[in-house]
Amino acid sequence: MARDMQITFDCADPAALAAFWAEALGYQVQGPPGNFESWEQALDAMGVPPEHRNDASAVVDPEGSRPRLFFQRVPEPKQVKNRVHIDVRAAPGLEGDERMAALEKEAERLAAHGATRLGRHEPAPPLGAGHLVMVDPEGNEFCLD
Structure with missing residues (x-):
């Protein structure tokens, strides 16, 4: 069901x-x-x-x-890394430099709304398309994928 x-x-x-x-x-x-x-x-x-x-x-x-x-x-602050996170699919169908440029643009947009960038993972074919790691305004990790 x-x-x-x-x-x-x-x-x-x-x-x-x-x-x-x-x-x-x-x-x-x-x-x-x-x-x-x-x-x-x-x-x-x-x-x-x-x-x-x-x-x-x-x-x-x-x-x-x-x-x-x-x-x-909730009364307590966030204390540890999330075990589950949201992937925001910000560059569907794009690859390589074009994909990473689209992710960077979205990272800048979300930073203007309170997100913080933590890191960038470069494309590593065949399985790694590249992504950015971010946190929302309260420190919850998410990826721009």
């Missing part, structure tokens, strides 16, 4: 991290439930106090085909 799934991030600032990943993946912040025009209206109606209004956020694929990303506030 096939199951739906989402990817969950523990973080300090769910709204900011959701905005980053929406930009990185071409997603959008998930809209409020029901007939509410804004999240503020929905949270007011639910009785959520101001200090808990950034406890969670989510982003969704506007086309509805890719998994939802959910961001939840």
